[in-house]
Amino acid sequence: MVPKLPATVQTRGVIACSGLAVLLGAWLAPSVAPVPAQAQSAAAPVVRIEGSSTVFPIMEAAARAFQKSQGDRPVSIALKETGSSAGMRSFCRGEIPITNASRPINTKELKACAAKGVTFIELPLAFDAISVVVHPSNSWASRISTAELSTLWNRMAQGRIKRWNQVNAAWPDRPINLCGPGADSGTFDYFNKAINGDPANSRTDYTASEDDNVLVRCVEKNPLALGYFGFSYYRAQPGKLKALAITGPRGTWPPTVDNVQKERYVPLSRPLFIYINDKDLVDRSEVRRFITFTVQRGLRFTEQAGAIPLPPDTYRVVESKLYRHLIGTSFGGELPIGLSINEAIRRSFEQIRSKSPR
Secondary structure, three states: OOOOOOOOOOEOOEEEOOOOOOOOHHHOOOOOOOOOHHHOOOOOOEEEEEEOOOOHHHHHHHHHHHHHHOOOOOOEEEEEOOOHHHHHHHHHOOOOOEEEEOOOOOHHHHHHHHHOOOOEEEEEEEEEEOEEEEOOOOOOOOEEEHHHHHHHHOHHHOOOOOEHHHHOOOOOOOEOEEEEEOOOOHHHHHHHHHHHOOOOOOOOOOEEEOOHHHHHHHHHOOOOEEEEEOHHHHHOOOOOOEEOEEEEOOEEEOOOHHHHHOOOOOOOEEEEEEEEEHHHHHHOHHHHHHHHHHHHOHHHHHHHOOOEEOOHHHHHHHHHHHHOOOOEOOOOOOOOOOOOHHHHHHHHHHHHOOOOOO
16 A cells, blocks of 8 residues: 555645654645644755655655654655656756656756766666556456557547547447646656657647546546556555556566566566765765665565565665665666566666776
C-alpha cells in the first residue's frame, strides 16, 4: 500500500516531513494547517526534492524514516511531485539537490546540466511496471496488445479513436474515456517511446496530470475509463482498479512483481532513479546523510511504497556506486526500452569505471 500522509502535511504532492520540519510556505495550499512555532526549528536545514510521482512514494517512506532517526540533528525534507521532466529542469538549473526520475536523464537535460556546471550521481532505486488499468466493472477487457495501445494512444488517434470497438472489434460500441500522465511526466515519455516509438508521440485529448493520484481517481470514477500510471498506485487500490495484461514480445502478462523481476512484463517495465547534485553531496552534510540513509535501506522503502524492489544484492552495488562517487549517467541521454536492471547496473559500471572517484 502507498502510505498516505495526514491531512495537515499533504497537499498537491507536497510533504514536509516530521514535527521538526520547516514547511515552505510557497509550496503549501492555503487549506494546510500551519505547524506550531515550537515544532519548527529555524536551524534545521531543508533538503528539497522534486520530480517523478512514481518515485514519490519511495522517497516519502525514506523521508519519514529519516526524520525519525535524526534525534538532535533535525533536517527538513521538502518533497514535491512535479513530474520527471519538471524535476530535471529544476535540478539542472542547480535549484534542488535531488530529483526523482522515472526515466534516465535525456540529451537535452544533460546539456542543460552541463551549461550550469551541474554534475551528478545517478542511482537506480527500484523497478516499475507501467500499469494499464480500467474500472473494475469493465467486463470486456482483460488484456490489451501493444499494437492496440498504439492504436489508442498515438497522436494520429486524436479526435478519431473515441470508442472501445475502434480499438478491438470485440469490445462494445461505447465511448472510451482516457486518463494519463502529462507531458512533464517520465511515465509519459517512457510509455510513448515503448508503445509509439517516440517519447513525444501521443494524443493530447485526454485527462492529463503529473499526479498519479489524479489519474487513479479518473479511472475509479468512470466505468468507461482507461488509464496508465505507475504500478504502486494501482497496487494501492485493491478492488478499485483492474489492471490489463499486456500482450507484448514475451507473451501476455499482467503487471506483477514476479513478472517484472523475471523480465516478462515487456516493454512496460523500467528502472526508477534518483539524481543527486554532486556539489550538494560534497558540501552539504544533510544531503549526504539523507542519501546514505535512503540507499542503505532502499529495499525496505521500496517494499513499503508498494513498488517493485531490485534484487537485494543489486542494492549493494548501488551503495558501492554512491560510495565510490561515480559521476554521470550510464545511458548517454538515451531512453532504452526493455533494459533489465542487472543490465542497467552493469552498463553503469562499464561506462563509468574508468572515471576516478574523489
